Amino acid sequence: MEANKPIGWYLKEADKRITAFLNDEFADLSISRHHWLIMQRIAEQESIITWEFFQEIKSTVNAQQFGEIIQSMLDRGWVTVSAEDKCAFTAEGRGAYQQIGSIQQERSGRMLNGITEAEYNLMISVLNRIIVNIG
Template identity: 25%
Template sequence: MQQQRPVGWWVKRLDELLERGLDDVVAAEGLSRRHWQVLDSLASGPSTRRELATALTSFATPGRVDGVVADLAARGWVEEGAGRLALTSDGRAAHGRLAGAVAAFRRRVAEGLSAEEYAATVAGLARMVANLEREAPGQPRR
């Protein structure tokens, strides 16, 4: 029966499990997956609020991203200067503490898949997204 389910069912179920699993990984720091996504995005360099919201548009509204940024700023992990958000040294340390656990979680997700199978899965999903985006340009994302 499971093999007969459509791709949408599998994508939705995987998303639910990824959300819950990553929340569990970062919970020790009192964080959610959104916190991790903001930390990880800023770990690659400073960003404007707009750039950050755009990068996370598939996961959260700009208001939700701002709320997460405010929480991380209250912890002393994110600072804003000259219109750009950046990790503080404490924020970089927090990212470093979490990065290994997140990487281990990602390895568990892909366990049993060869590098080629994983790449083919991602490529197939990316193609499906591109197909649907091409059919509905300008369609707002949730």
């Protein structure tokens, strides 16, 4: 791959390929990268306001897709959504998150194969500085 493209190209291409890789890896579980992102955030914060979280990821998923993902998690009994739009795990959802998390660690390891922890941390630091710089 050439190294003379603008940084935006690399960012978009990496995101596109990460999404395709994770969607393919999660296909056997009938979930997508976005299911996993939602589950991670719920695990981190105990709950999310679905509309607020959608605002964070709407550049990668549209409102209809997001709604379908939340509905699929409701249908599986993994989450509940309150009248205040607060989405939280059920006991079954917590168990699914733990099970999928174990699988995800192995799959992420394959995706990051050959990248050292120092390289990963540097990449995150550089990207964060770009974000802060252009705020």
